[in-house]
């Protein structure tokens with residue numbers, strides 16, 4: 001009987017780090033369940049997301065190695081989900097190392113190494129820099145327009 005794997009995440013601005021953790025998690029079993037943090041839960045997590053829940057869900061459920069996608073609405077639902085889906089192994093990236101060791105009473109818990117050099121936070125800061133420069137460009141054009149009129 002194949003093993004069932006469970007993991008959770010926001011998966012905002014889906015990137016290679018998200019893909020790798022899902023692919024690596026799937027190697028431990030043959031059914032991968034992914035809990036996606038809802039927009040409301042992300043507020044509770046203090047996490048501002050760019051991509052809305054419905055789109056983050058549609059992307060993850062179309063990843064080849066993902067079998068089931070569920071909503072993550074709270075910190076407390078993990079034990080209930082482990083029981084509901086008869087989860088054998090709970091897996092997270094090791095930025096969460098030891099944070100979920102309490103789940104060892106219900107299933108195996110593994111923390112896999114994160115993919116270096118990429119994070120949604122990093123992508124957001126690049127996007128912010130780009131949007132700032134766009135506004136600066138627009139302001140510069142405004143000034144140029146005004147100067148042109150002054151010297152016309």
Ligand code: C2G
Nearest residue numbers: 008009010011012017018021092093094114115118
């Ligand atoms: N991850 C990774 N490598 C990265 C970035 C993320 O392996 N470069 C992993 C994280 O360790 C996590 C998963 O991808 O296992 C999802 O990351 P996030 O979307 O940032 O999820 P997070 O906000 O950590 O939410 O209850 C658990 C929380 O919902 C986890």
